[in-house]
Amino acid sequence: MNKYGVGLGIEVVNAIKSGELQEPVTTKSIRELCEIRGWKPSDNFINALLPNSAAEKYSQTYKKYFERVSKGEYCIAKDYR
Numbered sequence: 001m002n003k004y005g006v007g008l009g010i011e012v013v014n015a016i017k018s019g020e021l022q023e024p025v026t027t028k029s030i031r032e033l034c035e036i037r038g039w040k041p042s043d044n045f046i047n048a049l050l051p052n053s054a055a056e057k058y059s060q061t062y063k064k065y066f067e068r069v070s071k072g073e074y075c076i077a078k079d080y081r
Contacts, residue, residue, distance in 0.1 A: 004034070004039045008045070009063055011037075012030055017076075
């Protein structure tokens with residue numbers, strides 16, 4: 001799997017913190033960020049990033065960067081603010 005910047009999840013967190021993206025973030029806003037930066041992650045990767053990064057039981061090694069606020073919308077988790 002390709003790596004995007006320092007990792008797509010943390011790149012999204014950093015983009016929110018810098019004001020480049022607004023919360024709540026969606027797959028559409030991640031696609032727009034990737035397009036701006038010239039990254040081409042697969043649709044499957046983008047579609048899985050937010051829910052997997054918010055799910056407590058998905059994987060012990062998967063960073064929990066986001067919290068779900070509504071269907072398809074996520075905010076930065078408290079630990080990454």
